[in-house]
Structures are given as structure tokens and as C-alpha cells.
Amino acid sequence: MTDTLIRPTLRRLSEATINRIAAGEVIERPAAALKELVENALDARAGRIGISIANGGSDRIVVSDDGLGMTPDELALAVQRHCTSKLTDEALVRISTLGFRGEALPSIGAAARLNIVSRVRGADSAWRIRVEGGVIFPPEPCAGEPGTTIVVEDMFFATPARRKFLKSARVEGSHAEAAMRRLALAAPDVAFMLEVDGRTVFDRPPEEPLARAAALLGVEDADGLLELEGERGAMRLTGFACGPSVHRPTTAGQFMLVNGRPVVDPLLRTSIRVAYRRVMESGRHPVAMISLTVPYDQVDVNVHPAKTELRFADEAGARSLVIGTLTRALGLGAGVVGVRPSFAPSRPQRVFYPPETPARNTGFAEATLALNTPPQARRFSQEPPASVASTQVVASSEASLRTRFEDNVATESAADFPLGAAVAQVLDTYILAVTADGSLILVDQHAAHERLTHEALREQLLSGAVRAQRLLIPDVIDLPRGQAEAVLARAAALARVGIEVEGFGGGSILVRSLPDLLRGASAVDLLRDLADELDADDLAAIEETPALDGRLDAVIARMACHGSIRAGRTLGMEEMNALLRQMEATPRAGTCSHGRPTWVRLTRADLELLFRRH
Incomplete structure (x- = not known):
């Protein structure tokens, strides 16, 4: 049957x-x-x-x-x-x-x-x-x-x-x-x-875009948002972004609009990630709202019934516009504009109250100040007064507070400086400064100088062709044919960063040189990673791929770390103020090479919360 x-x-x-x-x-x-x-x-x-x-x-x-x-x-x-x-x-x-x-x-x-x-x-x-x-x-x-x-x-x-x-x-x-x-x-x-x-x-209520963005992005101070504005051909980008000190564990804080339409577009999301990659800790995601205006005939919104996905006629142009605009906004010096890193202390569970002692003038500040006196950094004599030397600072960690003073012949106003004027060095590691509005700035001298050195080294790297290191024995890497073609199509761009490649038949690629900075690196691992990334994102520039840019940046970061002012080194007043001024003038100086903050601000509200005065 x-x-x-x-x-x-x-x-x-x-x-x-x-x-x-x-x-x-x-x-x-x-x-x-x-x-x-x-x-x-x-x-x-x-x-x-x-x-x-x-x-x-x-x-x-x-x-x-x-x-x-x-x-x-x-x-x-x-x-x-x-x-x-x-x-x-x-x-x-x-x-x-x-x-x-x-x-x-x-x-x-x-x-x-x-x-x-x-x-x-x-x-x-x-x-x-x-x-x-x-x-x-x-x-x-x-x-x-x-x-x-x-x-x-x-x-x-x-x-x-x-x-x-x-x-x-x-x-x-x-x-x-x-x-x-x-x-x-x-x-x-x-x-x-x-x-x-x-x-x-x-x-x-109906309001200005800046106020709406500050409220819905969760930014307390609208002045802390970076305003975005850029153009590329007929495309225009506007919006607002937080500095690298404000981040989230997911991409939930990223909002993208195209011609006023909210979208969840992988091209735009990747562009935001690339723009922040050098200033944010790995695994964290920025907070931003970008609005892209594109001619209607250059974008297709009829891709999915939900209308949150779209296609651009000029994907490379849209990507470059987003990355370029965000990079310029983030490339300002520390404290110049954007979200200021702020220390927000939580209520302490246990509070230590030192024993009451008679009030005395310790020499840390003038005995009297007129009302409305602008914040100042007073330079005192090199040797602290005897009253200071005999004062013992009580702390649970028993860490000492070391303060350096200089000649008392000049008073430096902090009014013109976003990071204020230096007043002291604590633990031979942190610089204390006061700004014009009375806020207290704390700077990690090693992290700050690491970023300054990093940017200087990177500028040297990008100012001309990267020096290449010829391999004694060229490496042959076998790749899928499509990936090999993608790598060989970028041969000229790879040569500019010190990687010389040529076809070796089928899906094989011959690697003749690597960047001198990556001396000792595995050519096989580097090219395989590059091939995977170019295959997944064929719009990425060679300089943007994590396989190459990440490796070069890691080498630069190590060089910057070893060539920077170390924690524990005593700085003079001129050195501290020079470091603050250089931070204000150096791009991306708000974070170190590893994405950690180089400075924090303690406002009046922060201090009142710390001392439970509200």
C-alpha cells in the first residue's frame, strides 16, 4: 500500500x-x-x-x-x-x-x-x-x-x-x-x-528644540549640550549631543530623525559610534539627538511597514556628514563647551563629625573678603605658615593633603578661563582650580597630560605618510574571494597607513609591510580583522576601522601614557596653570586615552549636597 x-x-x-x-x-x-x-x-x-x-x-x-x-x-x-x-x-x-x-x-x-x-x-x-x-x-x-x-x-x-x-x-x-x-x-x-x-x-509644552532636547535626553543644564550643525551637498545635519562624560550602557539614549521622521537606522547609529570611539570608554554609548535633512528623492522610506528603516542614495555622504559634524563638536578643549563632568555625591550612610576645635586662620585663605569678590587664585610664599605645618588633616584613609604655594606678589583671575585658575595640588596627583562662578575643578594630572600627549602624537602620525616597516618574509593570507577583493580595492588607502598589499591569486593576499608603530604585530590577524570589517561595512574608511585605527590608537595611547606626567609628581603653580590652559586648547581633552574623565566640576549645588545643606 x-x-x-x-x-x-x-x-x-x-x-x-x-x-x-x-x-x-x-x-x-x-x-x-x-x-x-x-x-x-x-x-x-x-x-x-x-x-x-x-x-x-x-x-x-x-x-x-x-x-x-x-x-x-x-x-x-x-x-x-x-x-x-x-x-x-x-x-x-x-x-x-x-x-x-x-x-x-x-x-x-x-x-x-x-x-x-x-x-x-x-x-x-x-x-x-x-x-x-x-x-x-x-x-x-x-x-x-x-x-x-x-x-x-x-x-x-x-x-x-x-x-x-x-x-x-x-x-x-x-x-x-x-x-x-x-x-x-x-x-x-x-x-x-x-x-x-x-x-x-x-x-x-511647545518649546524651543534646545529645551525639548535637554528635557528628553535627561540633561539638567541645556547649556551643557553640544549643538550640531553641518552640511554636505544638499544634506544638512542639526541636533544636540552630550559630551563623552555622559553615557549609557545601551544605545537607548540615541535619537535619530531623517526629514523629521524618527528612525532606527544602523548606518546612522554606526556613524555616531565611530565619532565617539576615541573619547568614550569601551562598552559605553553616547547620548545624542541628530536630525538629518535629505532631499526627498535621495532617501527611500518605503523599506519596511514600520517605516523606521530607510535607504540613502548617498550612504557614504550621510555617514561622512554625521561623523564629521560630531567629531568637530567633540573636538573642543576641556571646559570650553558641552556637558561639564560633574561630581554628584550621594547621601552618605555614615557621616564623620570631627571634634570641635577653636576656629583659627590656617593661611589657606584670606581672613576677610569683600562681598561679590570674584574668585581668585592667590599665590602665597613657598614655605607655608607655621600654623599650616602644625595642622593635622583628619581623614579615614589617613591620606595627607599636600599644598604648594608660590610668591604672593600676584593674583591670577580665573574669570577668563573655563577651567579656572590653579590653587593647589592634592596628593601630588590632582590639581585644584577655582572658576569664575565659584565652582571647584579637580583635574587628574596624569590623565589630562596623557590626552595632551596622545593628541600631539596622533597629529604627528596624521600629518604625513605613516612610516612603514618592511617584512623580511612577506605574509600570505587566504581570505574568501569577496573579502580579498574588498581589501585589494583599498590597497592605495592601506598604503597611506603603512600597509602594502597585493593580490597573490584567488583569495590570497600578500602583505609586504606594516606600520612601524605596529612592529611585531601579526599581519595575518590584522588583515583578517580588516577584511571582516570592510566586508561588514564597505563604507568605512580605512582610518575608521577598529582593526587598524584601534590598534594604532592603542599604541599611541601606550606611548602617551608612558610619556606623560605621572601621578605623584609635584607641580609648580605655573606648571599647573599651563596644564589647564593646554587642556582648554586641546581637542578631546575632557577624557583620557582610555575614555575616562580627566576633570570633574564641583558646583555649589554639589557641595551643598555633599554637606547636606539643602
Whole structure:
């Protein structure tokens, strides 16, 4: 007996099944549904948008706006697939609205319970339409304010398989909050209010982009943001970024807009990472909001139903614009502009109160100062007064406080210097300075000088061709043919950094020289890493690849570390002030070669928190 082969029958899927399949692409989680609803509100020219979610959005989502509203006939069309008022160019070239596919509302209605109440301005009443699991109920009149209110309940009740794979309410809620922050950053002229489980997360009025960015990026002081502005051909980049002292364990603090559309684009994310790679600790991620304006015919947003991915006609140009603009913004000296590293002490669990002693003048400061006297660095005599020598500083670690003074013939004002004027050296390692606003600056002298030396060495490296070291016996590396072709296509660029390669038949490459700085390195490991990186990112310049740039930078960092002022070395007042001035003039001096901060600022608020005076 043989099995009978049953031939499958080709059939058309039902409209309800089609809608549920489409819903899985458009609204893979509650945050995606919320994003689509708020984008519709922005396209409807809303001036204020209120958002409320419960249980991560799986139980309930409410979005209300004061936009244009919809008539009963428009409501009936809005919940049907591929009905939209936003596409004026059916060639899909000049798409200027956030939505355009006409899939969001029917997809949500196919997977959840959807209730829409809308009223156009001047109408006698509002109208309501309901959709439950793909079943559409006819519009009916009801009470309602001008604008539109959409309520989504029981997300994915009609597609239980999708609901089963939702994460916890906390995770889903965090995705929803991130999506709303992106949209709120994209439209600073629109008021936004987000409420999660009855708790107001943010409530922002219409405001300037700088204020909106500072609030939603979590920066306390808007003046601490680096303003971005750059152009390349017809492309323009604006936005705001935090300095390298502000970072996150994930990329959640990065927001990207293209023509006002929030996107999650790997090309832009990689560009941000490359721009920060020399100034941030490994494993940490910067905080930034970039807005890229591109001619509409040079970008394709119709790549994915979620519309968060796109393609650029000039990918290399977009990448170079982002990297170049961020690099210039980050290339300023320490303390000149941007987020100032700040020490924010937490409340101590145990507080040590030294025994009371009679007040006396220790010589560390003048006995009297007139009111409103600007901060100063007073130069005292080389030998400290006897009262200072006899004073014992009590500390749990029993570390000594060593202070150096010089001639008391001059008073140096700190008003003109971002890092202030030096007043002392502590533990022969840290420089204390005072700024014009009275803040206290602490500088790690070794870390700071390491960055200064690093930048000087790197400038020497990049000022001309890198000296190459010929290999006594050329190395032959076998690579997949595609990777070998990618490496050989960059042969001229590799030669400029001291790597001489040539084809050796098939996927083999002959390496004749390496950079002198990498003497002793494995040519095989270096070329394999380069090939992998160029294959994964064919837009990367040779100088940007971690395989080469990371190795060269590591060598420079080691040279800078060994050639810098060591911790424990006593500095004179002129040396300390010279180091501060050089830090202010040297690019990326806010962090050392390893991405750690070179200086911190203690403001009045920090000091009051430390001493519990607030």
C-alpha cells in the first residue's frame, strides 16, 4: 500500500486573515501601535497630544489630539486597508508625512479593540467608529471635542500567538516611552504629555528644540549640550549631543530623525559610534539627538511597514556628514563647551563629625573678603605658615593633603578661563582650580597630560605618510574571494597607513609591510580583522576601522601614557596653570586615552549636597 500524495489547493486568504498577517508586520508590539497613532496625530496638525498607556500598552492605549479631525465618511475609510489622505505622489518619491501606507488603523483594528471618536472643527457633533478583531461597526454620532481620540484595548486579543510573546509590562512600557520621546523630539512645537499606568512620565509644552532636547535626553543644564550643525551637498545635519562624560550602557539614549521622521537606522547609529570611539570608554554609548535633512528623492522610506528603516542614495555622504559634524563638536578643549563632568555625591550612610576645635586662620585663605569678590587664585610664599605645618588633616584613609604655594606678589583671575585658575595640588596627583562662578575643578594630572600627549602624537602620525616597516618574509593570507577583493580595492588607502598589499591569486593576499608603530604585530590577524570589517561595512574608511585605527590608537595611547606626567609628581603653580590652559586648547581633552574623565566640576549645588545643606 502506497501513500497517496495530496496536492495542496491554491486559495485566496480571507480579508480578516490578510489583515491579521499585516498587523504582525506593522504592529509587532504595543509601542509600534502607539507610534502609528501619534504619527497620525502629528500629520493631522495637532498642537497638543495626550498619551496614556496601561500595562505596557497591552491592556489600554489612549491617544487624544486637537488636530483636524475626521468626518463620518473619512472614519469609514480610515479603518480600511490602503486608504490614506497623505500620499500626493503615487510614485513614492516625495513622501513628506510620517504616515502614508494606510495600514496602521486597520492592522490595529484586526488585532485589538479599536474605538475612534473624531470631530472636525465647526461640526455639530463628533462621530465614533469601532473595530473589534477586524469586524467594523458603522459610524455613529456622539459627544466629543474637536480633534480625535483613539482608544485601543486588549491588544492582540484576536491574535493570541502574538500576545503570548509580549514581554513584561515594564519592558513594553519602556519601548513605548522611547518611541514617544523620539516623536516628541521630532516635533518640539507640539505639546506632549505621556502617562504610564497613571504616572506622568513627561508633560512638555511647545518649546524651543534646545529645551525639548535637554528635557528628553535627561540633561539638567541645556547649556551643557553640544549643538550640531553641518552640511554636505544638499544634506544638512542639526541636533544636540552630550559630551563623552555622559553615557549609557545601551544605545537607548540615541535619537535619530531623517526629514523629521524618527528612525532606527544602523548606518546612522554606526556613524555616531565611530565619532565617539576615541573619547568614550569601551562598552559605553553616547547620548545624542541628530536630525538629518535629505532631499526627498535621495532617501527611500518605503523599506519596511514600520517605516523606521530607510535607504540613502548617498550612504557614504550621510555617514561622512554625521561623523564629521560630531567629531568637530567633540573636538573642543576641556571646559570650553558641552556637558561639564560633574561630581554628584550621594547621601552618605555614615557621616564623620570631627571634634570641635577653636576656629583659627590656617593661611589657606584670606581672613576677610569683600562681598561679590570674584574668585581668585592667590599665590602665597613657598614655605607655608607655621600654623599650616602644625595642622593635622583628619581623614579615614589617613591620606595627607599636600599644598604648594608660590610668591604672593600676584593674583591670577580665573574669570577668563573655563577651567579656572590653579590653587593647589592634592596628593601630588590632582590639581585644584577655582572658576569664575565659584565652582571647584579637580583635574587628574596624569590623565589630562596623557590626552595632551596622545593628541600631539596622533597629529604627528596624521600629518604625513605613516612610516612603514618592511617584512623580511612577506605574509600570505587566504581570505574568501569577496573579502580579498574588498581589501585589494583599498590597497592605495592601506598604503597611506603603512600597509602594502597585493593580490597573490584567488583569495590570497600578500602583505609586504606594516606600520612601524605596529612592529611585531601579526599581519595575518590584522588583515583578517580588516577584511571582516570592510566586508561588514564597505563604507568605512580605512582610518575608521577598529582593526587598524584601534590598534594604532592603542599604541599611541601606550606611548602617551608612558610619556606623560605621572601621578605623584609635584607641580609648580605655573606648571599647573599651563596644564589647564593646554587642556582648554586641546581637542578631546575632557577624557583620557582610555575614555575616562580627566576633570570633574564641583558646583555649589554639589557641595551643598555633599554637606547636606539643602
